[in-house]
Structure formats: structure tokens, C-alpha cells
Amino acid sequence: MELKRENVLIEALPYMQEFYDSIMVIKVGGNAMVNPQIMEDIIKDIVLLRYVGIKPVIVHGGGPEITEKMERMGKKAEFFQGLRITDDETMEIARMVLVGNINTKIVSLIGVFGGKGIGLSGHDGRMILGHKQGAKKVIVDGVETEVDIGWVGECEVINPDILHIVLENGYIPVISPIAVDIKGNALNINADIVAGDIAAALHAKKLILMTDVPGLLKDVKDPSSRISCVTLEDIDTLISEGVIQGGMIPKIKGAAVAVENGVERAHIINGNVPHSMLLELFTDCGVGTMVCKLEKSQE
Ligand SMILES: Nc1ncnc2c1ncn2[C@@H]1O[C@H](COP(=O)(O)OP(=O)(O)O)[C@@H](O)[C@H]1O
């Protein structure tokens, strides 16, 4: 049965009351940003959240755009377990695409839809301090070899002061997944991992990871095989059984870090479905996959 418009609005009231004044970290993936219409819909939803008293924080990706730029510059993009192998030149390209291009586009769109966006990266206020992950060991033809993944970092400390300052002043922070090391070097970090760490540091109410599939799928080729809820206990098994692969691994790990560190819920939802975030937050029908600490019955 289709709900009348006024019922849709009134159904949202308890959710608006529950979420009022709370921080929500929203990760927008590079895939969603390839389509300008999808991007506009997502940014409109985020501006709406701000106007109903929620404090959204955006972390953006840009993997496909970095790969495209590398290819145009005659460089081949290479990955190790989903992480981009980042030499000096790749780091420059990643910074140019993420901070120089994607971040400014999102900030500008927020402005167009009546919000106040502010662009940040880990360098600003030394918000994301990290270090290089270092060389990775792999077995090639039975022989252990090291792979240098270059400037790929991991977060050591998140300093959320700057975020609290801008949130208190009505801005929507837009964060590029670039960290800084102790010497001031830039580090490339997967955006899902940054989003999980930021959500944990801010004690966010929710982490929302927007992607291009309906959620975590039992069978990646079957969109109807969505798993509606996973607990932290399920995650390692799903990875070791090969159900979760590729780009979904950092996503689920980012969600797990957030939930382990006090974020109530993380949601993986399809950003390609118009206004999926509003459906997830303000209606009784959950979309996507919810990641939580315990089964509902154990809470
Ligand atoms: N079990 C799974 N369920 C859903 N997606 C999966 C799964 N395993 C691997 N994937 C892949 O992960 C992709 C999402 O990760 P990624 O491409 O990095 O997205 P984004 O750019 O939105 O961060 C999906 O498009 C899908 O191909």
C-alpha cells in the first residue's frame, strides 16, 4: 500500500527527533561521483539533513577518477589487496584529483543547494595523522617477496577539533582521504577506512557508506541476495569464505572500526538509488546492509 505524502512526512518525525543534533559521517564513493545526477541527488539529501538539525560530515572517495587521470598521463594503476600502489607521481595525481578536483566540486554543489560546505584534508589542523603501511609480503611461485605499496598510509590519530569547530558553525565538512605523516608528507588512504576512523573519533551516531550495489550481497552477481544485517562476529567469516571481496573489504572494515568504537550503526547503501539515504534514515523500511555490534535480540 502506498503511503500518502503527509504520512510519509509524519513517519519521519520520530527519526528526526532521534537524530536531531547528532553527527553522521557519510562516505560517498568514487563510483557515485562519476554520474553528475547521482551526485546532485546525494548532495541535496545531505543539505536536507543539515536543515533538519543533523550534522553531516562527508568523506569522499575518487578511485575511478584517479585511475582515469593516471591512464591519461600514461601510467598504469596497480592495486595490492584493493589498495592503490602509490609512488611519488601517483601521490601527486591522487592529491590533485581528490583535493583539487573532487573536493572542490562537492563543496561547490553544497553551496548551489543552499548549504555551507568546507573542504578539508588530513593536512588541515593535522586532522588525520598517519604513517606509511610499509612493504607487504607476498608469496610468488612459492617464494616470499616484498611489494612496496609506497605512500599508502594508515591512520594513527584523528584530531577532530577542526571538525567540531566547523560543525558548530553550521558548515558541512568535506574530507579528502589524504593523511599527513609526522614530517608533513601526504599519504593516500582508502576513503572507507578514513570514514570509519573519523566516525569513531567523532562518536558519530551513524556511519553511512554509499556505494554502487544494494548493500552487502551473499552473491555479488545477484543484487537480490542482500544481507540486511551483519554483526562484527560475522565479518571475518564472510571475508575468509570469499563472500566479501575487492572494494567491499575496506568498506566493511571501515564499518567495523566505527561500530567497535562506539558508533551505533553503520549502513552500506546504494547511492545509485535516488534518495536512498533519506529512505534509510527517515522511514521504517531499512535499505542496504546494517552493520552492528550485536544481534538486535542481544542488545
Ligand atoms: N559481497 C559483496 N557484496 C557487494 N559488493 C561486493 C561484494 N564483494 C565485492 N563487492 C564489490 O565491491 C564493490 C564496491 O566497492 P568499490 O568499488 O570500492 O565502491 P566505491 O567506489 O563505492 O567505494 C561492488 O561494486 C562489488 O563489485
Ligand SMILES: CC(=O)N[C@@H](CCC(=O)OP(=O)(O)O)C(=O)O
Ligand atoms: C590507498 C588507496 O587505495 N586509496 C584510494 C583513495 C580513494 C578511494 O578510496 O576512493 P573510492 O572510495 O572511490 O574507492 C585510491 O587511491 O583509490
